[in-house]
Structures are given as structure tokens and as C-alpha cells.
Amino acid sequence: MPLLSLANVTKAYGGVPALRGVELAVGPGEIHALMGENGAGKSTLIKILAGVVAPDTAEIRLEGTPARIDSPRQAHRLGLRFIHQEFNVVPALSVAENIFLGRAYPRRAGAFVDWRRLNLAARETLGKLGITHIDPSWSLGSLTLGDQMLVRISSAFIGEEGAPARLYVLDEPTAALNRGEAERLFTVLRELRATGASVLYVSHRLDEVMATCDMATVIRDGRSVDTGKIADITHDDLVSLMIGRRVEEAYPPATAAPRSETVLSVTHLAIRGGRPVSFDVRAGEVLGIAGLENAGQRNLLRTLFGDLNCAGGTMRLTGQPFRPRNPTDAWRAGVSYIPRERRSEGLIVSRPIFENVTLPHLSAQSRWRALLTPRREMRLAAEQGQRVRLKAAGPRQRVRELSGGNQQKVVFAKALAGQPRLMLLDEPTRGVDVGAKFDIYALIREMTARGMGVVLASSDLPELIGMADRIAVMREGAITDIVAAEEIDEERLVNLCYGRVTG
Ligand SMILES: Nc1ncnc2c1ncn2[C@@H]1O[C@H](COP(=O)(O)OP(=O)(O)OP(=O)(O)O)[C@@H](O)[C@H]1O
Ligand SMILES: [Mg+2]
Structure with a gap:
């Protein structure tokens, strides 16, 4: 029984x-x-x-x-x-x-x-x-x-x-x-x-x-x-x-190689609790960030997004000096961030979907305010919702009423609505179902095809190897290696994360 x-x-x-x-x-x-x-x-x-x-x-x-x-x-x-x-x-x-x-x-x-x-x-x-x-x-x-x-x-x-x-x-x-x-x-x-x-x-x-x-x-x-x-x-x-359908258990292939222009260039950037880091992200490139828990990935992303102040070093965004003092600065400059703890950091769950999707754009880009009539606002939210295959009754539904995975998709919709040049992703596929995972991978490919640069921090090593062009390995607050994703397998990547030298 x-x-x-x-x-x-x-x-x-x-x-x-x-x-x-x-x-x-x-x-x-x-x-x-x-x-x-x-x-x-x-x-x-x-x-x-x-x-x-x-x-x-x-x-x-x-x-x-x-x-x-x-x-x-x-x-x-x-x-x-x-x-x-x-x-x-x-x-x-x-x-x-x-x-x-x-x-x-x-x-x-x-x-x-x-x-x-x-x-x-x-x-x-x-x-x-x-x-x-x-x-x-x-x-x-x-x-x-x-x-x-x-x-x-x-x-x-x-x-x-x-x-x-x-x-x-x-x-x-x-x-x-x-x-x-x-x-x-x-x-x-x-x-x-x-x-x-x-x-x-x-x-x-x-x-x-x-x-x-x-x-x-x-x-x-x-x-x-x-x-x-x-x-x-x-x-x-x-x-x-x-x-209800079969999916190919594969990462969608990139349609083009990264371009030569640099979207983000970071030199000796001081991050909280870590050592200075240097790296570039090119247009159309996915730079993966690997590392054990708390190896500095999160503070790096937060510094790039202006959520933590950088104490030294330089950043350039499409060639221009870039030193965001807060997330609004970063938004304005064209940087989107999808935080790991999306429900608490990325959403106002008591508000409808459309507000969550369009709000940051209304406040960050004042010139949009005039352009965004309620009808356009609703349409923008609906379009972005479709792009991420959001399952909801409509743009007026409150975020709290959505399932956990669909709440995360609202954060994606919001990040994409700003048409960013650089997208920072912290564990973007946590808590999303297999079908939605592939939708997110396809979205990442769509972003890079349009020349966006992507920084992808993930603890899912196959995901990093499958989606990134290069992978930066972080250990104890520093970038210790940057490797081409094609040339590495899971075992070697794990060893790099642990700092075990391999032959
Ligand atoms: N309070 C609510 N008001 C209106 N609709 C709701 C409410 N709670 C859940 N729903 C709807 O019920 C459906 C099932 O949601 P549920 O949270 O049970 O999904 P789930 O299987 O747990 O998904 P996930 O894997 O994303 O957590 C969804 O369409 C959701 O929008
Ligand atoms: Mg659930």
C-alpha cells in the first residue's frame, strides 16, 4: 500500500x-x-x-x-x-x-x-x-x-x-x-x-x-x-x-566566430576579496567563467555591473573608459546583468510582468519615457516574453503568480529589452527545465550573432564547454588560466578549478 x-x-x-x-x-x-x-x-x-x-x-x-x-x-x-x-x-x-x-x-x-x-x-x-x-x-x-x-x-x-x-x-x-x-x-x-x-x-x-x-x-x-x-x-x-517532444541533448552551435572588435577590456581590475584580473571579451564572444564556489566569480560580475566599486585598474566598454558607480550607470552604458538569485535580486514579484520588464528601461533611459506609451510598453513586454518563451496569462499577470522557472525568464526578458552590448550571466540555467535550458542557449547564440559580448559564469562545466568560446578559470579571487573551450575537457577543467596541475 x-x-x-x-x-x-x-x-x-x-x-x-x-x-x-x-x-x-x-x-x-x-x-x-x-x-x-x-x-x-x-x-x-x-x-x-x-x-x-x-x-x-x-x-x-x-x-x-x-x-x-x-x-x-x-x-x-x-x-x-x-x-x-x-x-x-x-x-x-x-x-x-x-x-x-x-x-x-x-x-x-x-x-x-x-x-x-x-x-x-x-x-x-x-x-x-x-x-x-x-x-x-x-x-x-x-x-x-x-x-x-x-x-x-x-x-x-x-x-x-x-x-x-x-x-x-x-x-x-x-x-x-x-x-x-x-x-x-x-x-x-x-x-x-x-x-x-x-x-x-x-x-x-x-x-x-x-x-x-x-x-x-x-x-x-x-x-x-x-x-x-x-x-x-x-x-x-x-x-x-x-x-512532450524530443530534444537534441546538444548545445546549439555558434553560427559565426567572434569578431575582432573588443566589447569589454579589463586591465588589472581590483575585485573585492581578490587579486587584480585582466581579460577581454570580443563582440560575438562568450567568455565562460569557471571556478569552485566563491572563487571570485560573483564579485567580478558585480564589479563589472557597478554593484561593487572597483578599487583600481581600468575597464573599457567598446573602447570608451567605463567605470560604473552603480548598476544604473552600467545599464545606461549597455551592460545587462542576470544575477544568480533571480527571485530576490532581479524582480519585484508583487508587480505585473510588464513593469518588471520595462521598469529598468524607464528609469535608466529617460529618453525612453516619452516613447514608451502604455501600449508600446505592453507590446515590448509581450515581445520580450515571447522571445524567452514565457508561460504566463499575459503581461499584466503578477510575477508572484508565475512558476519558479518562468519568474527567471522574466529577468531574461528584462535584461534583453535594454538591447545591451554586454550581457553578464550568473548561473543562467539554474532551476530552469531542460526545454527552457535550450531556449536560453539559443538566446545566448542569438545575442552573440548580433555582436553582443557575453560573460557566462556557471558551475555546470559541460555548459561552459558547450557554450563558451574561451573559459577563464578563477581560483581564490584571481583568474589563473584562460583556455579555449574547444581544447579542454571536463576533467581538465575540474583540475584547473582545483589548481591541480595536469599533463
Ligand atoms: N498564485 C497563483 N496565481 C495564479 N497562477 C498561479 C499561481 N500559482 C501558480 N500559478 C500558475 O500555475 C501553474 C503551475 O505553476 P507551478 O508553480 O506549480 O509550476 P512548477 O511546475 O512548480 O514550475 P517550476 O519548475 O517553474 O517551479 C503556472 O502556470 C503558474 O503560473
Ligand atoms: Mg515550482
């Missing part, structure tokens, strides 16, 4: 169906992948199970017994634990406070929070994920994104009285994790499985799903498409079930 079974789950938002009769059965002691492209309905299904969203119809059974879940408390009491896709943390609070967010803190004499016990309990919870490098008393905001995610994940594993956890539901937990951190999480998931608990797991990283999950259920456009054992399906078949 399945541990959890869902049948006939439907949900419409304002008349638009998000789920149209989904079925799902998770057995005991299994890691079950829930797969589907951006906007398929995965998070909606999970929120229904968590008692966060009310379904229109749903039959939920736990070990055969019909269950009603109309609040998060109730889901918790039934032994269900959730890590949702959206960040739900308070950066100003400590790690320990965030772990226990929304739960009873240990108290002393009934009223005062017992901080010592709270920190001890937090340390113990982190310990379950093998995390010892994070002090529970630190403020969460001071941690790297990966560490913040680990803290969030660990909150699902709080040891507690009451109903023991039987099912852990994780909605894209690894989107902000590096390989090592993700491996640590998988080890914990396997341990949980060994104790008989089950895991429902959402990820767009197929290799991870193939390696870690036992079963998979695929949904498309709010309907269940298929379910079965991971061992019985190939990677390619899984992809075609998800997106």
Missing part, C-alpha cells in the same frame, strides 16, 4: 487550470521524483499537500486512510515535512532562529527564549546534515546562498515530539547548492530512506534524479503523464515525457 496517494487533484487560478486531475502514489521507503517542465504544476501540487493552497478537488490518502489537509499545522501533524521552492527566511535573524522559524522556541520559565538551548538544538539539527562549519548564532544573511539553503533544508529535520516524519517533500532544494553540498543532502535522503521514510523530490537536474531517485512521476500541463521506476527509463525518454 502506498504511503501517500493523491487522486483527482484539480486547481484553477482565476479560471485558468494549473492542475487538471493529477494522480501520484509514493511508496514507503522510496525517493520519488516529481518531474515536469516549468509551470507544469509541481509546486502547486506540493502546496496543496502542505495545506498552503486549497485545491478545487483532491483525494488524499495516507497509508490508505483518507486525509484532509487544510493547514500547514495539519500537514505537520500527519508527519509531512516541506522545503518549499521560494526562500522563506529572515536574513536578519540568526541561523538558529531561522531553523525554528514558525515553531515553538525552547523557553525558560515559560516566557523567555532559552537561547542556549535553541542554539544547541540548532547545532544538533545541522549536524544531521553533517554541517559543522555554520555557527547557529550567526545571522543568516551573512552566509553564502548555498549555506542559507542548507540551513533551510535542515529545518525539515528538526528532531521533535509528536508525529514522526514519514514523508519529506523537497521542491528544488539543490538549485542553490554546489556539488559537495548537494551530495551531502543526498546522503541524508538515503539515510532517511533506510529508516523507512519517503521523499518526494523536485529537481530540474536530471543527472541528480537519475542517480538518487527510485521512482518518478511526470506531470505536464497539470496532468499526470506517466509514472515508473527510474531504473526502467532512459534520460532521453524522461525528457520527452516532460516536454
